[in-house]
Amino acid sequence: MSDARTLRARAEDQAAPLPPLLAKAEQLAGAVLMGEHGRRRAGLGADFWQYRPMQQGDSLRNVDWRRSARGDTQFVREHEWQIAQTVMLWVDGSASMRFGSSDAVPEKLDRARLLALAVSILLDRGGERVGLLGDGPPPRRGRAQLMRLAQAFTREDEADYGLPEIGGMIAHGRAIMLSDFMGDLEPVQSALTTAADKGVHGVLVQVLDPSEEAFPFQGRTRFQSIGGSLSHETLKADALRPRYLERLAARKAALNDLARVTGWQYHCHHTDDSAQSALLWLWRALDGGGAV
Structure with missing residues (x-):
C-alpha cells in the first residue's frame, strides 16, 4: 500500500505542472502570428x-x-505532404537543464519546455503532426497529442548532461532540439550527421542562463554540476573567466558550424530574454526564414 501511495504521489507531482504549462504555452503561441506553413507550401502534394x-x-x-x-x-x-508536415522534438531533461541562477529567471528546462510546447501548439494549428524523438509519443495531431507532449516534457533525466535522441527520426521530415549543449559535443555531431543522412532539416536551440554567459563569479567559489558528479573549487574564480568565455564562444561556434554543414539552423537563447522572441525566431526558422 505504501508503494502505491508513493507511486500516486509521484504521478500527481508530475501532472501538477501540466495545466499551468499548457496555459502559458497557449498564451505564448497566441502572441505569434500564424503564417503560411505545412501543407500550404508550394510543390507539395x-x-x-x-x-x-x-x-x-x-x-x-x-x-x-x-x-x-x-x-x-x-x-x-x-505521402509527400505527410512527411513535410511532421516535426519531431527533443527537449533535454538532464540535470544541467534544471539550473536557474536566481528567482528572476526560469530554469533552463522550464524555458525549453515552454518553447517546445508553444511551437507544438503552433504546428498543430497549422495542420502539422508533432512527436518526440526517442521513445516519446509518435507524431500525431490534436489536443490529446498536446497533452501527451506536455506529460512527456515533465520527465527528467538524472544524467548531468543530455544525449540527443535520434530514435523515431522520420526521413525528409523536420526536427527541433532544445538543450544547453554543455556536455560532450560528439553525440550532437552524431545526431545531426544521422539527420543529414536521412534528409532531415531542423533547428538547434541552445538555452543558457545569463550567469553562464556572463560568468560573474569572484573569489573563492565552488562549482558543482547539478547532478553532483563534477565539482571544482577555486580561490580566484575571476581568474577563470577569460578561459571560460573563450571555451563557451568556441562551443557556440562549433554548434553553429555543425548546424550549417548539416543543413540545420542554430540559435542561442538566454532565459532572461523574451520567450516570445525566441518562439518567433523558431517559428520562422522552421520555414527557413530564421537568422542565426
Whole structure:
C-alpha cells in the first residue's frame, strides 16, 4: 500500500505542472502570428513517398495490406505532404537543464519546455503532426497529442548532461532540439550527421542562463554540476573567466558550424530574454526564414 501511495504521489507531482504549462504555452503561441506553413507550401502534394512500419497511434485505415502481406510487419503508406508536415522534438531533461541562477529567471528546462510546447501548439494549428524523438509519443495531431507532449516534457533525466535522441527520426521530415549543449559535443555531431543522412532539416536551440554567459563569479567559489558528479573549487574564480568565455564562444561556434554543414539552423537563447522572441525566431526558422 505504501508503494502505491508513493507511486500516486509521484504521478500527481508530475501532472501538477501540466495545466499551468499548457496555459502559458497557449498564451505564448497566441502572441505569434500564424503564417503560411505545412501543407500550404508550394510543390507539395499527395504523391506517394514511402512505406514505413506501423507505429502506435496509426489508424488501421492507413495500412497498406498488399505491402504488409509480404511479411509479418504492417506497413503504412506515407505521402509527400505527410512527411513535410511532421516535426519531431527533443527537449533535454538532464540535470544541467534544471539550473536557474536566481528567482528572476526560469530554469533552463522550464524555458525549453515552454518553447517546445508553444511551437507544438503552433504546428498543430497549422495542420502539422508533432512527436518526440526517442521513445516519446509518435507524431500525431490534436489536443490529446498536446497533452501527451506536455506529460512527456515533465520527465527528467538524472544524467548531468543530455544525449540527443535520434530514435523515431522520420526521413525528409523536420526536427527541433532544445538543450544547453554543455556536455560532450560528439553525440550532437552524431545526431545531426544521422539527420543529414536521412534528409532531415531542423533547428538547434541552445538555452543558457545569463550567469553562464556572463560568468560573474569572484573569489573563492565552488562549482558543482547539478547532478553532483563534477565539482571544482577555486580561490580566484575571476581568474577563470577569460578561459571560460573563450571555451563557451568556441562551443557556440562549433554548434553553429555543425548546424550549417548539416543543413540545420542554430540559435542561442538566454532565459532572461523574451520567450516570445525566441518562439518567433523558431517559428520562422522552421520555414527557413530564421537568422542565426
